Amino acid sequence: MIGSINGFSKLNKEEKINWIAKTYLNNQTAVVDLIKQYWNADEDLQKLHDEFIENTITNFYLPLGVAPNFLINDTWYTIPMVIEESSVVAAASKAAKFWADRGGFKATILNTEKIGQVHFMYKGDKQKLQAFVQAIQPVFLADTFSITQNMQKRGGGILAVELRDKTQEIADYYQLHVTFETKDSMGANFINSCLEQMATTLKREALSYGAFDAQEREIDVVMSILSNFVPNCVVRAEVSCPIEALASSEIKDPVLFAEKFVQAVRIAEIEPFRAVTHNKGVMNGVDAVVLATGNDFRAIEAGVHAYAAKDGQYRSLSHASIENGMFRFWIDLPLAVGTVGGLTSLHPMVKIALQMLQKPSATQLMQIIAVAGLAQNFAAVKSLTTTGIQQGHMKMHLMNILNQFKATDEERIKVVAHFEQHVVSHSAVVELLETLRK
Numbered sequence: 001m002i003g004s005i006n007g008f009s010k011l012n013k014e015e016k017i018n019w020i021a022k023t024y025l026n027n028q029t030a031v032v033d034l035i036k037q038y039w040n041a042d043e044d045l046q047k048l049h050d051e052f053i054e055n056t057i058t059n060f061y062l063p064l065g066v067a068p069n070f071l072i073n074d075t076w077y078t079i080p081m082v083i084e085e086s087s088v089v090a091a092a093s094k095a096a097k098f099w100a101d102r103g104g105f106k107a108t109i110l111n112t113e114k115i116g117q118v119h120f121m122y123k124g125d126k127q128k129l130q131a132f133v134q135a136i137q138p139v140f141l142a143d144t145f146s147i148t149q150n151m152q153k154r155g156g157g158i159l160a161v162e163l164r165d166k167t168q169e170i171a172d173y174y175q176l177h178v179t180f181e182t183k184d185s186m187g188a189n190f191i192n193s194c195l196e197q198m199a200t201t202l203k204r205e206a207l208s209y210g211a212f213d214a215q216e217r218e219i220d221v222v223m224s225i226l227s228n229f230v231p232n233c234v235v236r237a238e239v240s241c242p243i244e245a246l247a248s249s250e251i252k253d254p255v256l257f258a259e260k261f262v263q264a265v266r267i268a269e270i271e272p273f274r275a276v277t278h279n280k281g282v283m284n285g286v287d288a289v290v291l292a293t294g295n296d297f298r299a300i301e302a303g304v305h306a307y308a309a310k311d312g313q314y315r316s317l318s319h320a321s322i323e324n325g326m327f328r329f330w331i332d333l334p335l336a337v338g339t340v341g342g343l344t345s346l347h348p349m350v351k352i353a354l355q356m357l358q359k360p361s362a363t364q365l366m367q368i369i370a371v372a373g374l375a376q377n378f379a380a381v382k383s384l385t386t387t388g389i390q391q392g393h394m395k396m397h398l399m400n401i402l403n404q405f406k407a408t409d410e411e412r413i414k415v416v417a418h419f420e421q422h423v424v425s426h427s428a429v430v431e432l433l434e435t436l437r438k
């Protein structure tokens, strides 16, 4: 069958590329050459990247940009950002400068607890199960000691093991709901290893628990896995200033600006269609730093959006207020990130990104990421409620359009000069290029 293959994983990289070229790319040597052009000339470096994932055929570049001038809790940061979308880095940089002139960003860790669950089925008396889980608490800790001892030395470990009765939703379904402190690591491997051991302990101890009958002894574990929903691992980032201090060359009427801004945020708090786009703007900043620092952006995305819907309706992650003449804008974000483990000590660019951030602890990184999200959100909502988003976005997108049409250096200079005085749009750029090429 064309397009299907057994044993693909056993082929070497060249063979994999050749199979893809033959099957999907009409054996075009130019395409194969292009794939290989993206290999790193340093074979060791390439091997490192090849081994991050499976079936690697080449590298996929994303730009690493930096946003300077972030004043966070009185420390200056230049924030590394990995993102493909134009205007995000510029917007973050602009917001950073704006708030640096007004006291900078404040960031506070509200809590740092992570969660994992053992999902299991138990047919029997609930009280007996409760007593059993209580009785084996020391056994859970003893059995996981070899996994937790180093984490305990760093001040982390298992915080609590709670039995949760979910039988109202699914017959016979219970959970061990376990909370963890994982210090500077994101903790996924640590948590999952602890949970798998606890599942083994649960089943083994049940078999010899005197109060159980034969059926109750047969606890059936469905799965053991961390949760990426971390509503108790939250950081708050905020900015505030007297309303009149918002005045700038762009903000002529700070009262009107503040009122409109607060209205825009309020709309995102109550209207899910707007909230999703509003939060996408937040995630422009968040994901870019999460990626640059080698963290798991899928976990962060899933957790953040669950948090945005925690009361049953999807809402804005950020909030704004005007009180006693003060403008305040803040965000609470659940962020389970690490600065040790995972890619952090493997990917050369991640190492540099963390160095640039002055080797932050996990909680410092949470603060930096939340600030990047808030800054991004501020820039977008500021544009939306004043000039509209397209003016700045298209100004930054100009280079992409010029690249798409393979503009020469001479054309670029002329086009850029022209659009210093005119609003950029795709059609206006194409029209100008056509005129220049006549």
Ligand code: HMG
Residues within 6 Å of the ligand: 085, 086, 087, 088, 089, 090, 091, 092, 093, 094, 095, 097, 277, 278, 279, 280, 281, 282, 284, 376, 379, 380, 381, 383, 384, 389, 391, 392, 393, 395, 396
């Ligand atoms: P501007 O005022 O035209 O920029 O803003 P400027 O040329 O006057 O420069 C001012 C500062 O902006 C610079 O200071 C930089 O900090 C930054 P300087 O470095 O000169 O001291 N800046 C740049 N940084 C790096 N490279 C550049 C650059 N240009 C300016 N080339 C800007 C232009 C795009 C910043 C502004 O219009 C803006 O903030 N727009 C918002 C853009 C945005 O939010 N983009 C995200 C993508 S849109 C989206 O996905 C989300 C959205 O749907 C979310 C939502 O609905 O809420 C909008």
